[in-house]
Each structure stands twice: as structure tokens, then as C-alpha cells.
Amino acid sequence: MPISVKNITIQALCCCLLVLAAVPALAIEHLRLATTTSTENSGLLDVLLPPFEEANNCRVDVLSVGTGKALKLGESGDVDVVLVHARSKEEKFVADGYGVDRRNIMYNDFVILGPIADPAGIAGSKKIAAALSRIAEKQEIFISRGDNSGTHIREMQLWQDIGVIPVGDWYLEVGRGMGEVITMANERGGYTLSDRGTYLAYQAKTDLVVVVEEIPGQFNSYGAIRVNPDRHPHLKVELAKRFLDYLVSSSARKLTTGFRVNGQQLFYIDE
Template sequence: MSKLVPQLVPKFAPKFAPKFAIFLAAGLLLGGAGQVASAQDILRLSTTTSTENSGLLKALLPAFEARTHIKVHVISVGTGKALELAKNGDVDVTLVHARAAEDKFMAEGHGVNRRDVMYNDFIIVGPVEDPAGVSGSRDVIVALRKIVAAKVKFISRGDHSGTDQMEQSYWKEAGVKPAAGAYVSAGLGMGEVLTMAAQMQGYTLTDRATYGAYRAKTGLAVQVEGDAKMFNPYGIIAVNPAKYKDINIRGANSLIEWMTSAEGQKKINEFKVDGQQLFFSSYKK
């Protein structure tokens, strides 16, 4: 446009110059608005390692992006860090699994439009030989006490993730914990911890989805499952736009609506690894 302005303004000046200047200014404003709209097509999502490592997001997000023309940038960390990123306004929406932490996040005014999305479950996995003798147990607390008594290694996330928070609540209820030499606090994601458990021939608490993605490469076996205490629900929350003006609330709400829509819920149920369904929808639509 810079080449056109010198040619056009003199031709219409002086009568039309003011009007043309107004037209030009309006055009520049519209161009700026177009750039803002383009920026709004990017949605920042913080989420847990389980949704990324399992391959779930790779199965879900392309359909959402095709329907809405919104590109989702995923930051995969533990639930604690995912909520912290949302609290600081570094993302627009968060998908996590730690209901107590989610409720606190909402009560403090950091989030809006929280909804249940899906659920899976936690399991305890360990060596096929099962040195602690917990195989087949449906009581996670009894199993953990046996692991302590057997003095075998237990590998913990140790990263304040939803899985780590759940594990710590189990130890508190059990009233015991492995000795320092047997308890390894890794400070890592679930995939890395499963790899460590395989290498160290120890046990760990994991979500079933990530275990499914790592089962073949680790050789670990499911030893404890089915306890109601191991139910693992996921929630999705938009960051409160009243706290941060640059939050893409339109995109966040679009993702929330899609994830809880009939289409989104169907795709969650259809996602499988080695023929096994790993996540189950929370909505019946």
C-alpha cells in the first residue's frame, strides 16, 4: 500500500484527501484486527503426560482443529505444573486429573467453565515375577503394605502430578512407606518412571493409558487393579480471562465444548492401544 498512497493522494487532493486518509486509517485498523484474529487461532493447552504419552491427543486434536481452524499448542507436564501454567496465564486452557487441586484452582478464581471430560484408572505395575506377592489384589492399600514389607523398590513420580498426589494419599492411608533405599522419587514423567521401574525391577503407580503405551517396551505386568480408590477422572478448565486479557477464551471454550460434545466423547471412547480402550467418556450424549 505504501507505493499506492503517493500516487492516489495527490490525484484526489485536496478535495478527497481527508476522506482517503480516513479510509486508509480504517484499512490499517482492519489489517491489525486481522492479525489479532490470526493470533486468536492459536490455543495453548497445558495437560498431563498421560494424555500426550498415550497418544490420545494425537487422535483427538486433528478433528477439533479441522472443525474450528484453531491450532492447539500442547504443553505436556504433570497436573501440578499444568495448573501452575494456567494460574500464571501461560496457557488458555488446561486438561488435568486431580479433582481436589482442580476445585482449589476454581475456588481461587483462576479458572472458569470447568467440566468433566473422561476417566480411566490407576494401576500398580511391577516385575512379572512379582517379588512382593501382590498380583491379583484389588486393594491398593494392602498391596502397598506388602510392597513395603517385601523391601522391594517402588519408583514414584515425585513431581506433584495428579498421579503423584494420588500415590501420596495412598501411602498416608497405608500408614507406612518404603525405606529410603527402596523408595525412589524420580521427579519425572510417567513414561520415564515406567522405564525406570523396568530397569530397577520395581513397582510403580501409573495411569492405565500411559502403561498401555509403554507395556511392550518395559515388560512390566499389571499387578493391582480394580480398587474404587484408583478411579481417575479428568477435568478441563478455561483460564479466567478476567485475570489475563490475552487469554484466548473463545478458543478455550470451543475446545471445552468440543471435548464434551457427542463427537468429542465418541472419539475418546474410540481411542484404543493394542485393541484396548484406555479412556472412557464422562458424558452420555
């Protein structure tokens, strides 16, 4: 009866694996958070998460991806909470029943980064949209995230607003995170659209400067959404609720607005 022996062995193995997998999970509760590269790269989460983890004896596992992918992870129930920045997509996510309980967390602003030499001559421009159409006109190198992230979605929106379809040798769509795009723009001597937070985090490592910024800014607002537990019963509802409550609590807000990179405030909160 070699088959049954084999079956028993396989069952035993499976049991062992299950036990092994369960042991660390039992020890401490894990909350899975999908967020954007801009939040992760800025370093904000490093100050924001530890107090929550300590108070609730849990760990927050951060998956830092683009907004598009973060929402996909939410749709498939791979994470408990998403923290992203693309208002229209977030609202659709909730409307489609994938998420519940959306809360505004914070915002920062978008800027155009470029080389100091500024070959497109856009420095001092008051409007990001106007600067983009000048870059397109002069066919200066522009690196696009091209990854369906919140920044990418905002960029596409801006191109649409000025009626430009960005194609050509000058427009490089790289499908990568903000930090990598800043590195590439620096290497190629090109421009890119970035959130201020990531730029400040990378400022020391790059020669790029903020060429164009708007006052008041092109807002980049972040929302936190719980993934709908009705669709995915295995999700950690209680912990996720507590996490959202924490994010809008006064102590977390103090940490967020008090967060500085190179002495500059990155994130603001709508009171």
C-alpha cells in the same frame, strides 16, 4: 550523538522482531493447552485434536507436564486451558479464582505395575492400597513420580490412607513423567503406580506387567478448566470456550471411548 543513533537502531530492531513474531501468529490462531503426560503419552490427543483444529482453523499447542506444573502454568496465564487429573487440586484452582468453567471429560484407572517375577508377592491382590503396604513392608523397589502430577498426588493419598511414610533405599522419587518412570521401574526391576493409559502405550517397550488392578477401579478422572480471562485479559476466551464445548460434545466422546491401544479401551466417560 552516538546514543540517539543507538536508540534508533534498537527501536528499529525491536520493530522488526515484533513484526517477525506477529506474522505467524496472524496467519493462524493458537490455543495453548497444558495437560498431563498421561494424556499426551497415551496418544489420545493425536486423534482428539485434529478435528477441532480443522473445524476452527486453529492450532492447539500442547504442553505436556505434570498436573502440578500444568496448574501453575494456568495460574500464571501461560496457557488458555488445562486438562488435568487431580480433582481436589482442580477444585482449589477454580475456588482460588484461577480457573472457570470446569468440566468432567473422562476417566481411566490406576494400576500397579511390576516385574513378572513379583518379588513382593502382591499379584492377585484386590486392593491397591493393600499391595502398596506390602511393598513397603518388604522394602521392594518402588519408583515414585515425585513430580506433583495427578498420579503422584494419588499415590501420596494412598500412602497416607494406609499410614505409611515412604522413605528408604527402596523408595525412589524421580521427578519425571509417567513414561520415564515406567522405563526406570523396568530397569530397576521395581514397582510403580501408573494410569492404565500410559501403561498400555508403553506396553510394547517394557517387561512390566499389571500386577494389581481394582474392580471397580481407582478412578483417575480428567477435568478441563478454562484459565480465568479476568486475571489474564490476553487469553483466547472464545476459542477456549469452543474447545471445552468440543471436548464434551458427542463426536469427541465417541473418539475418546473409541480410542484403543493394543485393542484395549483406555478412557471412559461418566454419562
